Structures are given as C-alpha cells and as structure tokens.
Amino acid sequence: MTKILAFAGSTRKGSFNKAIVNVAAEGAREAGAEVTVIDLADYQMPIFNEDEEAEFGMPERAQAFKELLMSHDGFLIASPEYNSSYPALLKNAIDWASRMGEGEKPLQAYRGKVAGIMAASAGGLGGMRVLVVLRMLLENLGTMVLPNQKAIAKVDSLMEDGAITDEKTIKQLKNLGKETAVLASKLG
Ligand SMILES: Cc1cc2nc3c(=O)[nH]c(=O)nc-3n(C[C@H](O)[C@H](O)[C@H](O)COP(=O)(O)O)c2cc1C
Numbered sequence: 001m002t003k004i005l006a007f008a009g010s011t012r013k014g015s016f017n018k019a020i021v022n023v024a025a026e027g028a029r030e031a032g033a034e035v036t037v038i039d040l041a042d043y044q045m046p047i048f049n050e051d052e053e054a055e056f057g058m059p060e061r062a063q064a065f066k067e068l069l070m071s072h073d074g075f076l077i078a079s080p081e082y083n084s085s086y087p088a089l090l091k092n093a094i095d096w097a098s099r100m101g102e103g104e105k106p107l108q109a110y111r112g113k114v115a116g117i118m119a120a121s122a123g124g125l126g127g128m129r130v131l132v133v134l135r136m137l138l139e140n141l142g143t144m145v146l147p148n149q150k151a152i153a154k155v156d157s158l159m160e161d162g163a164i165t166d167e168k169t170i171k172q173l174k175n176l177g178k179e180t181a182v183l184a185s186k187l188g
Contacts, residue, residue: 001030002033002185003179005068006076009090011041014162016120016155020173021078023164024118024150027177028076033184035177036078038068040093047088048095062096069097069109074184075143076177078118079134081127086134098141111142114187118150118173126153148184150176 006025008017020041025035045054045062058066069075079086099111103109115138119127128151135145150172152158158166164173 002074002181003072003095004028004033004035004074004076004181004184005072006035006037007016007040009040009077009087011039011089014108015080016122016152016159017078017080017118018156019159019162019164020118020120020150020152020169023170023173024076024078024116025178027174028181029177030174031178031181033074033181036068036072038060040089043093045093045096047078047092050120053099055103058096058099058101062093063101065093066097066099066101066109069113072113073113074116075188076116076118076180077134077138078120078126079130081119081121081125081130084133084135085128090134093164094137094141101154109144110138112187113143114146114180114184115143116146116148116176118152118176120152120155120158122154124153126151137166144183144187146176146179148176148179165167
C-alpha cells in the first residue's frame with residue numbers, strides 16, 4: 001500500500017498549517033493510501049552543526065524523522081510562510097534528514113519520492129511565496145513536487161474550533177492529498 005507522511009512546518013498548538021495538512025491527509029486516505037500524520041513537536045532536534053554531528057552523531061529524534069521519511073513513498077507538507085520563506089524549524093528538520101547514514105544511499109529520504117505542498121496564512125497571499133522556495137528545495141533533494149499546490153489565504157475565516165470548515169477549501173485540500181497519493185502509487 002502507498003504510504004504518505006504528512007506534517008506541518010509549525011509546532012504551534014493552534015497551527016493553521018497543521019489544520020490544513022490534516023484535511024489533505026484525509027484526502028490521501030480516501031484515495032486508499034496509508035497516511036501517517038506527525039507533529040514536528042515530537043521530533044525536536046538541535047539546529048544543525050557539523051562539528052556536533054561529527055562528535056555526537058545524529059540526534060535520536062532527527063534519526064527517527066529521517067527513518068519516517070525513508071519509509072514513506074510521498075509527503076504532504078504544509079508550511080507557514082515566515083518572511084516569504086520556510087521557517088527554520090522545517091528547514092532544519094529537512095537538513096538533518098538529508099545526512100547520509102551508514103548503509104544508506106545519498107538523499108535516500110527524498111529521492112524518488114513525491115510531495116504535495118500547501119501553505120496557510122491569515123494574510124491575503126496565503127503563504128504563496130513559501131511554496132516557491134519549498135518546491136525548489138524539495139526538487140533539489142530529488143523529491144518530485146506536484147504541479148498542483150494550495151496557498152490558503154485568510155485561513156482564520158475558514159475555520160471553527162481549530163479545524164477547516166469551509167467546504168470549498170476542504171475539497172481543494174483533499175484533492176491535493178488524493179493527487180499526491182495517486183502519483184506516489186504510480187511511481188512506487
Ligand atoms: C517570523 C515570522 C514571519 C512571518 N512572515 C510572514 C509572511 O511572510 N507571510 C505571511 O503570510 N505570514 C507571515 N507570518 C505570519 C504567519 O503566517 C503566522 O504566524 C501563521 O499563523 C504561522 O503558521 P501556523 O499557524 O501554522 O503556525 C510570519 C510570522 C512570523 C512569526
């Protein structure tokens with residue numbers, strides 16, 4: 001069965017991006033994929049430092065995150081837009097997982113994988129600028145990013161009690177999840 005890993009680049013309790021990635025994950029599930037949703041709050045890792053890596057190796061939580069990426073066929077990633085780019089939290093996790101361990105292939109966590117990307121913001125652009133750089137980052141790591149993507153503007157007006165309630169937004173996000181699952185299954 002096709003396995004999809006879903007996560008947001010935010011550890012904020014009321015994160016808009018956690019809310020949208022949950023909807024996309026549901027779409028992938030409805031398309032028949034086995035979906036794992038994780039919270040990066042459970043994978044806290046230090047800011048990458050090559051000297052510390054040489055001395056102490058890969059931290060346990062970074063290793064666990066990398067193993068999750070390696071064991072899935074595709075990803076659903078919702079990223080906040082911080083100053084037009086991705087948050088350090090997300091880039092740091094992606095950087096750690098790009099490090100090659102013993103017996104692994106280069107960029108094993110990323111190469112040959114598929115990603116559906118999305119962003120949410122209370123602002124009017126919905127985080128569309130982060131999607132440009134997140135796409136470039138993932139593609140450079142060897143992950144094929146779906147042409148379809150979603151930037152959800154004024155997301156706070158589309159939610160109730162921390163969950164997306166707007167029907168049109170739910171449909172669009174579920175469709176992105178479904179497309180990601182379908183492409184991952186075709187490549188798998
Ligand atoms: C350092 C910083 C920079 C931000 N820059 C942007 C930005 O460029 N564009 C934008 O739409 N929102 C920006 N925001 C607001 C975020 O969209 C907002 O904090 C959002 O709730 C973060 O996503 P989350 O709800 O998933 O945690 C910024 C927030 C922070 C803390």
